[in-house]
Amino acid sequence: MIYQEVYYGCMTTAPQPHHRIAFLLSQLGSDAASGFERALQALDITASDAGLLRLIGRDPGVSQRALSAQVGVGPSRIVAVLDRLEGRGLIERRRSRADRRIHEVVLTEEGERVLGNIRPLAEAHESAFTECLDVEEVELLQNLLARIADFRGLSLDVHAGTSTS
Amino acid sequence: MIYQEVYYGCMTTAPQPHHRIAFLLSQLGSDAASGFERALQALDITASDAGLLRLIGRDPGVSQRALSAQVGVGPSRIVAVLDRLEGRGLIERRRSRADRRIHEVVLTEEGERVLGNIRPLAEAHESAFTECLDVEEVELLQNLLARIADFRGLSLDVHAGTSTS
């Protein structure tokens, strides 16, 4: 939560009472992110960890450099994060034989198990946001949000969800 | 941006392709918050600063303790933040004569001026999110988002926007 919390600090003084989509989005987005973090505490991992595990599960043997770029964590930071995940037995680092500079990162069996437990938590978390809407409203809302995201030039990575199932 | 960025790190691996409101919200919320930060750079303040200035403008003479509670920044952190704002000549601290433990925080003239410049930036920022929708869609979206926020138990502080105008 980088962005979310700062704007959130401004929450109690919304700029406009009638027309404040951006404000509502930042507030709800912050809530969604922190709620997801809270849900993942059941697995004793962070949302950032979950993203890493998904990427590694999708692309076994991926390099730390590639992970760093995809998850946006910085090449030096990724070292400590992977150290921790390796210490917990969720991932392993193997020297590539093609290019001995590279560490190929793979999931352990335990890592696969934890990864498999993320999806149901994510689905429950999703439900916690859409429970108060009916099916048509959810679809409508998703359509509106997707249009804004597209308008804002955000990459939605629509294919990501299917690759870890 | 606390929550936002962490969840955002998971962005490339959205849990569900078809039904992922929470994910979209966190993504758009992060974008909204960082965009607001960027807009405020024109005034050389952060979103957190903007929230503080609004609160002080609304309640001149407010104590640091009250500010800390309202903005969620922590009593010790607020000291450094106010030091910086005071160093820039945007606010002043005055010893309360009723209770000499209290610092009454007020805006300077320059602080009032900067505060007055926040609203147009916030409105422009708002437009950057709603430009791609027509009026009915904006109203519909706001209604859906407000219902989720209410369902999630988030305090919207509907009256805040009118008090600084």
Added chain:
DNA sequence: TATTGTTATACTCTATAACTATA
């Protein structure tokens, strides 16, 4: 005794620059 503002400390995340070993 409790509270306000303050200082100090530790912990996390971020960003940057250097270092090593490989290529």
Added chain:
DNA sequence: TATAGTTATAGAGTATAACAATA
């Protein structure tokens, strides 16, 4: 020379505990 991983360092934000002045 360039790159992958690593280490070290400094900065910002958060949280906590302690302290002096005041109530």
